[in-house]
Amino acid sequence: MGNPTGFIDVARQLPEDRDAKERLIDWQEVHEHMSEADIKEQASRCMDCGVPFCMSGKSQYAPAVAGCPVNNLIPEWNDLIYRGRWKEALLRLHKTNNFPEFTGRVCPAPCEGSCVLGINADPVTIKHHEVSIIERGFAEGWVVANPPKQRTGQTVAVIGSGPAGLAAAAQLNSAGHLVTLYERADRIGGLLMYGIPNMKLQKEVVERRVQIMAEEGINFVTHTEVGKDISMQRLADEFDSVVIATGATVPRDLPVLGRNAKGVHFAM
Ligand SMILES: Cc1cc2nc3c(=O)[nH]c(=O)nc-3n(C[C@H](O)[C@H](O)[C@H](O)COP(=O)(O)OP(=O)(O)OC[C@H]3O[C@@H](n4cnc5c(N)ncnc54)[C@H](O)[C@@H]3O)c2cc1C
Ligand code: SF4
Known part of the structure; x- marks a missing residue:
């Protein structure tokens, strides 16, 4: 103080x-x-x-x-x-x-x-x-890639690239595990990318961090929906552990007066 x-x-x-x-x-x-x-x-x-x-x-x-x-x-x-x-x-x-x-x-x-x-x-x-x-x-220039000094030989698949999946991937990678992150959308970030608007969080800010994580050794796989493009069983067979961080994706309805008015849409 x-x-x-x-x-x-x-x-x-x-x-x-x-x-x-x-x-x-x-x-x-x-x-x-x-x-x-x-x-x-x-x-x-x-x-x-x-x-x-x-x-x-x-x-x-x-x-x-x-x-x-x-x-x-x-x-x-x-x-x-x-x-x-x-x-x-x-x-x-x-x-x-x-x-x-x-x-x-x-x-x-x-x-x-x-x-x-x-x-x-x-x-x-x-x-x-x-x-x-x-x-x-x-x-x-103080925020730079900091890959782990040693790898454990353990592999982890993370499903979903919202803040939960990204944080899990970052922590597991820093502990030395080899992380592959699967995302069904075309870009990494979950609702950071496709929910929160630019005026609060510009997308360059998300991409800047994802780039650092890639340099730290995390493997990002987009356009891949687990359960459709790749089975859960295959992930369980190929990786030592699987983290499910798929978010909600279900919109919450609000049955209030005016709900049915023209132009009222779900945010997601
Ligand atoms: C319009 C809007 C504005 C918001 N504004 C704010 C705000 O200002 N401040 C705040 O704190 N919070 C805000 N939020 C809430 C915040 O974005 C969420 O709480 C947060 O993103 C949840 O993180 P998550 O990682 O759990 O899930 P998500 O961000 O939903 O990420 C889950 C990811 O998993 C992927 N996925 C799902 N199923 C599969 C599958 N089978 N295979 C592969 N990938 C899959 C999805 O495509 C998605 O990218 C906002 C939300 C919305 C919709
Ligand atoms: S931020 Fe507020 S609550 Fe926290 S230590 Fe400072 S004065 Fe106290």
């Missing part, structure tokens, strides 16, 4: 949105970026709480304590941002999160809802710090 009075002196601030007239003619992300000095000032608002509820989403107290579901080490990287130690912040962020560039853009941020500062003021801008750290990492 570099600035003990930051939470009193500094008001919460987020990046401006791009000009509405400009946004009308494209589908790109809505927010502008903030200067490093401003992000540092925002990070100084973190109180480094003794019990940081922001990072306690996955614990014996969940769901009563509903902070970050991946237990991101939030006060640590808030402090590292404040001190300008961005590379260390990136290392701490990657300890708990395979894809901070996705969560930093589209996560609903239960961390901010649980931030202690939010009791009597506006919470710390945690989500914006997360995306700022990882984008700084990419800009500096």
Whole structure:
């Protein structure tokens, strides 16, 4: 906690949105970026709480304590941002999160809802710090392929390339297993690619990570529906383990007034 009075002196601030007239003619992300000095000032608002509820989403107290579901080490990287130690912040962020560039853009941020500062003021801008750290990492060239030093000789098939399948593939590959990921669509990413719109998550951001994962040794197989183009039995025979991460794919209907009005469609 570099600035003990930051939470009193500094008001919460987020990046401006791009000009509405400009946004009308494209589908790109809505927010502008903030200067490093401003992000540092925002990070100084973190109180480094003794019990940081922001990072306690996955614990014996969940769901009563509903902070970050991946237990991101939030006060640590808030402090590292404040001190300008961005590379260390990136290392701490990657300890708990395979894809901070996705969560930093589209996560609903239960961390901010649980931030202690939010009791009597506006919470710390945690989500914006997360995306700022990882984008700084990419800009500096710190985020590069890091293939495992040794292979175990074990093989795993992962079915489905949404965030669940991608995270499973990344973890298993980093443990040294040889991972083949099967996806029935033409592109990798699941609903990151074909659900969440560009204005929240540009597709280049997904492709950038998939490219790194391929360089780390993960074999991506698209246009292949397991159960149709390739049987489950064949995967069970050819691989030591199979992970099923196929998502829901079933739309949830909402039987409310106006449901049958013209132009009301399922998002998926
Ligand atoms: C329009 C929309 C907007 C959203 N916005 C947000 C948001 O802003 N923030 C947020 O946190 N969440 C958002 N979500 C929800 C989020 O996208 C999902 O919770 C998340 O993608 C689920 O991840 P998953 O890996 O479990 O499944 P999915 O992303 O659904 O991935 C499953 C993958 O498995 C593949 N698959 C299925 N069966 C087979 C098979 N037999 N063989 C091969 N492949 C198969 C599918 O093609 C798919 O690519 C949004 C969802 C939608 C639809
Ligand atoms: S709860 Fe808020 S103020 Fe406390 S450590 Fe987490 S981000 Fe900082």
